[in-house]
Amino acid sequence: MHVLITGGAGFIGSHLADFYLSEGQQVTVLDNLSTGNLANIEGILAGINFVTGDIRDSKTVNELVSSSDLVLHMAAYLGVKNIMENTLESIDSNFMGSEVVLKAATKHKKRIILASTSEIYGKNSQQPLHEESDRVVGAPQMIRWTYSDSKALEEASAYVMHNRFGLPVTTARFFNTVGPRQTGQYGMVIPRFVQAALSNEDLLVYGDGTQSRVFCHVSDVVNAVNLVANDDRTIGDYFNVGGVGEISIMELAQRIIEMTGSKSRIKPVDYSEAYAAGFEDMQRRVPDITKIANSVGWKPSKNLDNILADVINFFQSRLQSWL
Known part of the structure; x- marks a missing residue:
């Protein structure tokens, strides 16, 4: 099987590339390296086909999609800080780029997994969030929600293409995926806290710290993607993919300090002080993962302590390599 991974040099995409290569599959990665990093795939570069390119390049995308059997569309501008600072580029890439990929998959009748996000639900306070939960977002001037809007349009396009043209698509809505290789550069809280703790620097907690999240290990996400990709009963459907164990950001900071001995x-x-005008946060974001458990038998295998230990070990090994 030939697997095409858009955004395959990114955090989740690179772990998917590792997995499918280890399964003996032919892997092609398309990435423009705007948020992806060659370091994420340097260990497998000799075994994959790496193409430097943008998902908005319809010629390149069509050529790659036509020769693939499975498309994993992971490419996206992401991260609150990144969205706030590069709003127009993120809207264009996330929506227009995804349209190119979806149209190519429709044209060539290719199985595709669409990476979506818990940002779809916005600031809906009715928790936990299930797949039919309403989208609740702020005013258009709240730039923070443009990511949610672009991903919602992306999902809607996939839904229409499935119903109208038979696109074999499954959408996975990721909730706070964490693990080795994730960077704190774009505001992701766990790598940001871990890096600060290992350097004995202040852990910056935005707001009062009572806002809470649930985190999921990237290896569990890879397993979820593989399960839904291999089950034709998931075609045309959409699933939450998230962890278990809600924790406040203040408690998270305290736990990381304890685990690192910082x-x-x-x-x-x-x-x-942290974000420009147009930022808005949500108090809770908790996934209901009943649907994917019932559909393909998936559930996360790693808890928060497992996740934190892996991230801490990753950054500790990087620090040691620099010494």
């Missing part, structure tokens, strides 16, 4: 302190920071 001398760091926790420093509350007002949102206005």
